[in-house]
Amino acid sequence: MLPYKDRAAVARAAAAAEGLELVPSATGETGFRGVYKHFRKYASHIREKGQKRHLGIFETPEEAALCYARHIRADRAAREAAAVMGATSQPLTADEARAAAAAEGLELVPSATGETGFRGVNKNIYGQFDAKIKENGKNRHLGTFATPEEAALCYARHIRADRAAREAATVSNP
Template structure:
């Protein structure tokens, strides 16, 4: 099948991560150097060879002119247009934050709650609560600030009961308790979370999701509560401090582990003795002792009944 060649500028070449850097183009060296690069596509489950070329560019142009190549080019163009429409520059993100009256929290190395993504990701910056990946740090910080603001101004009637309660002290969160949010967007009373961080050093983690609290108190963001949240009539409950809570969990875990080990050992012993009695017909030692028989153990033969004592027969033994 011969396809008319076109200029590279008028054709969108489809890139790929294979050895030739172009999709559906393969290097098949042979005796004829003019047929080194082959173009193959899968149509209805059958691998079809389109043509062979001497240069890599000609083979890439050939695939770009096929129906499959045009479809891939349309997908790439659509994705590129969507990315350019969604991505913000640093200046645009800062201007949007000023317009929406949002504060982009910063620390010594950048923005609070914004981390650089691994090298495999196309966009270099991300947040740890899966808000998305972004091209600039400012855009990622703006997304986080919007999420915090949305949680702060949510109507109290539609909010969950636990959303207005500090998970540490189990008390209603009010404006006088200075509520703050961690980098993972969990809200606590400032005094509670600062006490937690101080007692959990040097590796402080969030009490809710166990995310590392980098920078300790520097990673906390003040959260303004809505007016309806200040007038919350939730019943007050007496909570535990972090040390008492951790001690209770450790004690409960140790008690449960000890009880489970005892139950397992008892069940294993009963199963083994029951199986021995069932298969051999010989009664258990505890039953012999109850019946008045005293076994005499020998050092050379491992153990036997004392001479002169009648061993009970399995057939006449009553369990």
């Protein structure tokens, strides 16, 4: 596991590599919007339809802010696409998720053993689909989605971002 300051630097480098900004907060104790202290770690949350949605728990506020930035980017893109199509913000269909993955140069990672057919995607007790990934021997929740394809798209975006972060860390620490 990387030291704390290196993890923060990798998160900032990943944000830059992905063309994202870590959203500052003038009032929050962490300095980032949507990021809160959670015991000795940091939680990322966003409000959707009047309810708080948990995005994950992270070691540094920068990692939590990166998750928040990735989430609002995806949300903005979905809202803009819905506005262009004259539709309301609805979950992506299987075809739409596959098209989004193709447009971003991603592949939805298949799984021969999971019930959803996608790696990192499980159906939860509420009938929704959770995207999760194992990092440093621990499961990390990436988000909850209406369709397995949306969850698989989130998983694919995350593993692409992880690769970018690792490459950025390699460049900054030769």
